[in-house]
Amino acid sequence: MSTQAIHAGWDAADGDHGAVAPPIFATSAYAHPEHASLKNLFARKCEGFAYSRSGNPTTAILEDRITALEGGIGAIAVASGQAAVTIALCALLEPGTHLVASNRLYGGTTEFLDDTLQDLGVRSTTVDPWDLGAWEQAITEDTRVVLLESIANPGAELVDLDAVAAIAHARDVVVVVDSTLASPALYRPGEHGADVVVHSATKYLAGHGTTLAGLIVDTGSFDPRRCPERWRRLTTRNRRFGVTFADEHDSDRSGLLAYARAKYVTDFGATLPAASAQQVLIGIETLDLRMPAISQRCEALAQRLDGQAGIARVDHPSLAHRRDQEIARRDFPRGTAGVFSVQLDGGEEAAAAFCDALELFTIAVNVGDVRSLVCHPGSTTHSHLSDTQREACGVTPGTVRLSIGLEDLEDLWADLQRGLAAVQALPTPADAEPAPALA
Template identity: 75%
Template sequence: MSTAGIHAGWSDTDCHRSMTPPIYATSAYSHPDHASLRDLFARRSEGFAYSRSGNPTTRVLEERIAALEGGIDAVAVASGQAATTIALCALAAPGGHVVASSRLYGGTTELLDDTLADFGVTATIVDPWDLEAWEAAFTENTRAALVESIANPGAQLVDLDALSEIAHRFDVPVVVDSTLASPALYRPGDHGADVVVHSATKYLCGHGTTLAGLIVDTGRFDPRRCPERWERLTTPNRRFGVTFADEYAQGRSGLLAFARAKYVTDFGTTLPAASAQQILVGIETLDLRVRKISADAAALAGRLHADPAVAAVHHPSIPGRPDAQIAARDFPHGTSGVFAIDLDGGEEAAAAFCDALSLWSIAVNIGDARSLVCHPATTTHCHLSDAQREACGVGAGTVRLSVGLEDLDDLWADLSRGLQAARTVQEAAAVGAA
């Protein structure tokens, strides 16, 4: 993991022996003759023509994340949201059905509910801890199953081996948003996932500087097993003049070749080369950062659990969590720096808690080197219905924490000030009620 994070996808054999991948700041690539560019467009050769569909710096990132996830290929895109959108469009648009976890980042729930619905994609939302409901949700038309390996914001873990086994019985590929886990903590492909998506904006970047998304093909999905179902991949494509599934015979991803040629190129959701380079630098320290952050998050979760101002702590280490066994079995290095707390006193207590903090920033990002808090009900999950928020464990008093790289005791001292402010609101409410 640490070695691939530094070296995969790049060796200093470019013309200047640059040790780190240079930023190829170019829109297009010149070709030695007419035939060379023509063959590239006809998909008879490989290379770069125009940076909307591929760039050498971005390609290093794609190869590196494919190596880290143990996959056969990857595509980099402009954001995590673009990664989920394109993965689901490639599998389920137009008109397919998706079985999706009830515990997803709010933006993903909105994407399923609204924008993908515009493409005729329908979704059944299921609690991924309820395996019977998960199984019952699959239909003849299901084209993808979607879960987060560690859910945002409540850090609930999924038994991916069990969920994948059910999905594969219906010949449905499993897409895992592994943003919170990152390959430093968990490789979904080792537990049955067919496609992994990342918001690389978070831990892969690690410093809150850059938006990016990644889609990885783990090499399990083969549309040739059900050719009629995946006819966009298994029959000659009129527009591109190839059958994308033929890529699998060469050990490459037909799904990602299709996603890049059609959706990345048409939607223009390209990752800039400078952004790819930022993510590559971030990945070099991923392993070290994520292990420290995960350990500090577990320590803070324990201290918060012991404080009477906190009604609940949503972290897998808290006694009574149904996913404790999954944590012990599948997450030996921790479960990231993201978790949530519930404060009695609703939004007023949550606001007092956040406003009393000075080291923690009030911001909607996660996975930064800086520690961040936000109130999901009025920010990341504000467009959801009450029922949708309840299903993913977001209440009026829920605060999401994203632990950064600062000193643990400094972080706790600041949280203690937040808890004191929340207690003041709770006590005033209790006096008012009396």
């Protein structure tokens, strides 16, 4: 893992000038020696670059690197994690089809399923990810995809992916896993049954809070030709491109990524800039060192916060009340990353006092930075959801999400104690002025 994180996709001998680090190819278009070569590229008779909206050499290095790290057969890099989720789902779901998703998802993904995906004629059902019977029941003849996060945002819930994937595959349903919070340093969804893995590379992969990026990885287990009538857009001749995507590649390729790139990356124009691809490549070089260190700090802080006055609940997979403790032990031996949440007794007022008292943590709606971050999901990342949806993903008015970075553990703990002290200092209902007597 640590070797591939540094070497996969780029060898200094590959470039013209021996550049040691992957270079940024800052170009919109690519010169071709003759008319025929560009013509063949557009006719999909050869591979190469024509225009950077649909492919760039720096971005291709990143695609090769994440393919190696996830043990997949190919990848597409796009402009953001949201673009990765959108493009992967658009490529798999056509109007009239159905998706079953975990109800523990990033708020932006839930909004996409509820709003834009519905506009595109795709219905979705959400289920409690730990209720295997619920996954089984929610899948219908129209279901094409199940979607879940390997570590869910913001409560860090883990799912028994092997079990969910077995249920989905028995019904010829593709398993898409958003593995943003885990990253391949902690968990490889393809080894547990995922067919497609998506990442917001904005988070741990880039790792330093500098860059938006998204990745879609094909793990190689999905073959649309097994059930051609369910995947007509891949298994029949595409009018626009003149090819059948499922047949275009070797027998071990699904054709899904070629279809997604040709159609959705090109049409939506959600292109990853080459400079951003290089930032993500640099971030990945230290991923294998960062993730266990971040996970250890996070677990230690979650355990120290558990049971403190003013806290109703701490959500981290290492804690005894959690249903996924066993999954953590079995599937996440290197830790469960740096995101967890606490529910404060005093609701949003307590959450605001807690966040405002912190000096080392930055109030920001990001995770996966080397800096520790804090936010109030109920009024930010999950604010557009219904009360029921918020409740389902464990977000209450008193929930605070923490994303632990790489600062010193004791400094972080001292800061969190400042937050707890501010909560304790809030007036309690008993301190409030007595109500004036009625005349």
